[in-house]
Amino acid sequence: MLESIYESDKLDFIDMKIKETKIKIPSYEITSESAYLNRRKLIQSVGLLSLGVGISERSFGQDQSVQTLQSIKNEKYSTSEIPNSYSDITTYNNFYEFGMQKSDPYINSGMFEPKPWSVEVSGEANITGTFDIEDLIDFNKLEERIYRLRCVEAWSMVIPWVGIPLSAILKKFEPLSSAKYVSFDTVYRPDQMPGQKRRILRWPYTEGLTIQEAMHPLTLMAVGIYGKELLNQNGAPMRLVIPWKYGFKSIKSINKIRFQERQPKTSWNISAPQEYGFYANVNPAVDHPRWSQARERRIGTGFFGAKQPTTLFNGYADEVADLYRGLNLRKYY
């Protein structure tokens, strides 16, 4: 496995052009974090980060072809914590569009088609309409950011995302001063997303942010993980990542963006308003009505790994606390 990756990297380095290599990887050989870190070191040492490299890989039992993505690591916004393995990140997901079990998105997302992809932009902005993903995202400006992700269910991961700041996308549409909020929809395709056949949540899944949160430099529109395009179970082809909020705010497979004057109604908030607020900021002092949020289980720490304390705003308080000055976090949970 290691060898094959090194091999292809070297090949591309020599050829200096885009090349497609098919590699079949059994699930037990999916990049572990140490292999990934070694690989990164190697890539950095040969200065490959800015070169166009394309490796398409088969993932698990499904035929998901993903390209590698070029990115520059954003050190300022990356944690030094060790990322979870690619296998953990791609087999343990909450994505109810593909089923309610953690393994369902991995098992059931094979028929989802993330390409081609277009996004409908509407509402309080000068420029609106339907745009291709390439119009929204400048693939030459991708950043890698290693963020913590804290789920409302009290588990967490560390994920090396690839993406661009959401603000860079939103600014293109010249939002008006009346745009106080931005809302996002997940695509509705019950034929490709079997979980949508049951009304366990209001479909399409809708999430929203205040314009300040949306424009915050930490808010990322991710298109990849571990230097590869997102797999379907992770929200291909584009998804939000808001690292200081519970995971359900980081909406996946986005096909609609709306600039709004009023606070949008969001899916989990509609489902159980007393349990899932609009803000959903990670906060160990404000428990979920049915369980404690004081601690979290870091995925990948193994059977005897102890739970760790959860931190305010998931450890991003220095960056985001100003957004909520004067706001009662217990009331606006």
Place this chain on the structure above:
Amino acid sequence: MMLVPYFLLTLKSFGYLSGLGANPVETIIHETGLWGLRFLMLTLLLTPIAYYSKIPSINKLGKPVGLMAFFYLLNHFLTYAMIDQAGDLGVIIVDIIETPYLIVGWGGFLCLLGVASVSFKRLENWFNQNRSTISGLVYTATVLGVWHFYWQAKVVEIESLIYSIMVTILIVWRFKISTSRSS
């Protein structure tokens, strides 16, 4: 035969059958809880099965199936207490008090603990003399177990919905039978 799920789980925890997944503690807690509840439901189902099939000896299965449910739920509780909460009694008590569905689950477990402890040979007489108390405890444990299962999920799951309906029907049936017998 009733231990098959347990052996499968054991095999998985040693990395076979594609393992326990990214969150092994959660998998073990969920699986043992689920099987415990399934055997508990089966325990209660034995009475109507014996009644309608007119094979009273089916009722004798109540004790082994019930004990099997207890075995799974003991594993369920011990995995939560000793591994998920690392055996820290203070943390466990606070966690149970703070988490309503844990209070409910703990209540159900205590009921079963009572039933299981009187099923030893020495207490057999007592066991036979107090059948109604015991079956009352098992019914209570099942209701609390279903409630606990229903309450811990973020949205309504089909399995918990099915069990809720089943347990309601079973209780209504049981009351009908006992009132018709006494009259």
